[in-house]
Amino acid sequence: MSSIDGSAVRKLVVACDAGMGSSVMLAGQLRRELRKLPVVVEHHPVAAIPADADVVLCQAGLAARARSGAPGAVVVGFRLFLGDPRVAQVVAAVKSGGPVVGTPGG
Template sequence: MATIDGSNVKKLIVACDAGMGSSVMLASTLKKQLKKQGVTVEHSSVPEIPKDADVVVTQSGLADRARAVVPDVPVVPFQLFLGDPAVAKVVKAIQDGTSIEV
């Protein structure tokens, strides 16, 4: 398991399979939630995840592929595009400057 120090997250990537639908909505929601913390939130296809990402959130079915692209970056898998507890934990850790295990 990896640990994410929320106070150190400056770039969060929402990675998808290539579509631009629900994951773009999630990225937009996270941008709003993390604006005060100065976190850059970007949308990316899994093969194009930027190497300078601090954390990646992606559908659970894509998590292994994402880890292969950025093996040194914590990847948080989720089931639901909106209201998923795993994503909510990451947002809270960033907002509160606390650490979580993923």
């Protein structure tokens, strides 16, 4: 399991696979929440995560694929697109400088 201090996050990627729009909405929400910080929030398919991503947020079922496609990033899997505690923890850590800890397994 990897981790990064939230204050060191410069690129946060929301990765998806289904293309249903929920992850795009999450990326937009995160952009608004983090707009005052020097953090870029992007949305990418799980098969095309940029190499410079510091943190990747994706549905828990995609975490193993995201981890293999972005070995240098901290991958955080979540279950709910809105109101998931893992996403809230990442946002809080980026805002306050706490640890962002990747989820174990796949």
